[in-house]
Amino acid sequence: MQKPKHILVLRFSAMGDVAMTVPILRALTTQYPELKITVVTRSFFKPFFQDLENVTVYEPDFKGKHKGILGLYKLSKELKALNFDAVADLHNVLRSKILKFFFFGKKVVQLDKGRAEKKALTTGQLFQQLKTTHQRYADVFEALGYSIEVLQPVFPNLKPLSEKLNGFISNKDFKTIGIAPFAAHESKMYPLAQMERVIEALSKEYNIILFGGGAKEVEILNRLETKFKNVTSLAGKLNLEEELLLISNLDLMLAMDSGNAHMAAMLGKKVITIWGVTHPFAGFAPFNQPIDFALTADREDFPLIPTSIYGNKFPDGYKNAAGSVSEVEIISKIKAVI
Secondary structure, eight states, X not given: OOOOSEEEEXXXXXXXXXXXXXXXXXXXXHXXXXXXXXXEOOGGGGGGGTTOTTEEEEOOOTTTTTOHHHHHHHHHHHHHTTOOSEEEESSOSHHHHHHHHHTTTSEEEEXXXXXXXXXXXXXXXXXXXXXXHHHHHHHHHHHTTOOOOOSSOOOOOOOOOOHHHHTTOSOTTSOEEEEEOXXXXXXXXXXXXXXHHHHXXXXXXXXXXXXXXXXXXXXXXXXXXXXXXXXXXXXXXXXXXXXXXXXXXXXXXXXXXXXXXXXXXXXXXXXXEEESSSOGGGTTSOTTOOGGGEEXXXXXXXXXXXXXXXXXXXXXXXXXXXXXXXXXXXHXXXXXXX
């Protein structure tokens, strides 16, 4: 069978999962420069793909004209007009399954989410590294005839910071660490009182840039900014494109199991992650990071970890499991890596 020359890629959300597609698409388009890719994703994520060759973004309007089954039918007609040859469904949700039905006659390969082995992991039947999400994405393209080599990744060239973004770096003699202390669920977060002590210690030797969004997060990060020297919050101050440029100029990112970790990793940054009730064995560790960059909760104290894949389910007493990672361990790991 002839290889497709134009592949439609479906991945609508969430932020971290969309960011994880970027290293795979960069490898794909670098190794197969004749290939054309159209990514169907939310308009907010468009900056993720800005430096990828032969990759364009198509922005669906799921709250407006592409809402519901009739809306998806309209979307399928618009997408068919792009003359794609095959579909890489990297999401495998109800929306993409409906689109697959409308794409009758086109080859569609859907992501294998590995639900059975993930269930075994979260119910204690096994505790071992599962296939990574990045590899699962790569498997979809392999099924379409494009085997991808990801062991020697390429990353975008560093772009200089604008005057505005330079203003977030307090001390030009210090290296700069990004810290993203929040996650979708509190059970995936390092307790804020402990994180504050980590920030206080690191701010004596490094510039600290705090990442977050939403009114409550902005308030917390602004308080930390005023409390410590060499600490700056960018929460609510930048658009995504500016944020990515600033991340690309960091020396290191400290994050939870969250989107910020994947954004930094897709740009080739060193990323240290702290894990609560989730675990890197589920396959969601940031791209191209050594296993010891993931600092995990103590399984002697919390033997049921991982309690869920997304951190939304956990037994009593597990909410602050990430706090079992000591502040000293985090600080010494950062100093060793940076």
